[in-house]
Amino acid sequence: MKFKILAFALTATFFNISHAETVFVTLEKDNAIAILNPVDGKLLKTVPVGKRPRGIALSPDKKLLYVATSDDNTIKIFDAETLKQTGKLPSGEDPETFALSPTGDKMYVSNEDDSLVTVIDLAKKKVSKQIKVGVEPEGICVSPDNQWIISASETTNMVHWIDVKTQTIVENTLVDARPRFVTFTPDSSQLWVTSEMAGTLMVLDAKTKQPIKTISFAIQGVPNDKIQPVGVAIDKERKRAYVALGTANRVAVVNAQTFEVEKYLLVGSRVWNVAFSSDEKRLYTANGLSNDVSIIDLESQVVTKSVGVGNYPWGLAVKP
Numbered sequence: 001m002k003f004k005i006l007a008f009a010l011t012a013t014f015f016n017i018s019h020a021e022t023v024f025v026t027l028e029k030d031n032a033i034a035i036l037n038p039v040d041g042k043l044l045k046t047v048p049v050g051k052r053p054r055g056i057a058l059s060p061d062k063k064l065l066y067v068a069t070s071d072d073n074t075i076k077i078f079d080a081e082t083l084k085q086t087g088k089l090p091s092g093e094d095p096e097t098f099a100l101s102p103t104g105d106k107m108y109v110s111n112e113d114d115s116l117v118t119v120i121d122l123a124k125k126k127v128s129k130q131i132k133v134g135v136e137p138e139g140i141c142v143s144p145d146n147q148w149i150i151s152a153s154e155t156t157n158m159v160h161w162i163d164v165k166t167q168t169i170v171e172n173t174l175v176d177a178r179p180r181f182v183t184f185t186p187d188s189s190q191l192w193v194t195s196e197m198a199g200t201l202m203v204l205d206a207k208t209k210q211p212i213k214t215i216s217f218a219i220q221g222v223p224n225d226k227i228q229p230v231g232v233a234i235d236k237e238r239k240r241a242y243v244a245l246g247t248a249n250r251v252a253v254v255n256a257q258t259f260e261v262e263k264y265l266l267v268g269s270r271v272w273n274v275a276f277s278s279d280e281k282r283l284y285t286a287n288g289l290s291n292d293v294s295i296i297d298l299e300s301q302v303v304t305k306s307v308g309v310g311n312y313p314w315g316l317a318v319k320p
Helices: 003-021
Strands: 024-028 031-036 043-050 053-058 063-070 072-079 085-089 093-099 106-112 116-121 126-132 139-142 148-153 158-161 169-174 181-182 188-197 202-203 213-217 232-234 240-244 251-256 263-268 270-277 282-287 293-296 300-306 313-319
Touching: 024 053, 024 282, 031 053, 043 300, 072 093, 093 139, 116 139, 139 169, 139 181, 148 181, 158 181, 181 232, 181 293, 188 232, 240 270, 251 270, 263 270, 263 300, 263 313, 270 313, 282 313, 293 313
Parallel strands: 053 093, 053 313
Antiparallel strands: 024 031, 024 313, 031 043, 053 063, 063 072, 072 085, 093 106, 106 116, 116 126, 139 148, 148 158, 158 169, 181 188, 188 202, 202 213, 232 240, 240 251, 251 263, 270 282, 282 293, 293 300
């Protein structure tokens, strides 16, 4: 009987380890990524990846991890289990951010210095096209229905609507100053765009390509110029959105139906990006100046822990 109990305990332990959620965090000034166990709130290890890593994403099947190493002028490919590098992609110069197609066959990369979006065929690991966009593109995303590629140009103050099939710009929409991050609602009906210098978030209708709401933020005791919206995460049911407010050191909780700001959550210093846990019960924030990741329990809307990760955390990817 004791042997059976011990065997069960060992099996349960191994099961929990092998199925624990993992958070990958790019560390821009350490030239590395941090690996977290967010359930225990512990840093497991850091792994060197290349010069100035920023953008990071998992393949749809969660087997590959892509990391944009900006100063290496490439996007590197890692095995998501072993973290061994398996390849790299010809991304163009200074790739900071990128987006994967929902089918996982294409990657779209922002080349800020060249005012381009580079399209990569992932099976061939080759550039299939480069699309001229506005000045200093950074924010980029693909609609969940795989109809639109969106590129946001920071200096032109525009979002460019690129048709996935023709890979050409079909429309441009003026937005507030320095658009930094773009994402669609899960049903692809709305595009949300943060504007870092204006301190706003604009919601655009995907059919008309026009704004339907501009959301402003006000935090008692925080100067307006410190409120610099960047990353956004919208839950699957489109009930709430969570907006990283940069040097305001807050995450705004926004009702995604009424567009009202419900509350502000105090996190680490200079919050760049946010990401959900796989079950959307937690939210993780990359805090660039406090060098940590905040873990937020979304049921209670409380920050439960901050985990030190290394120098200048920027991007996040979550593996179930």
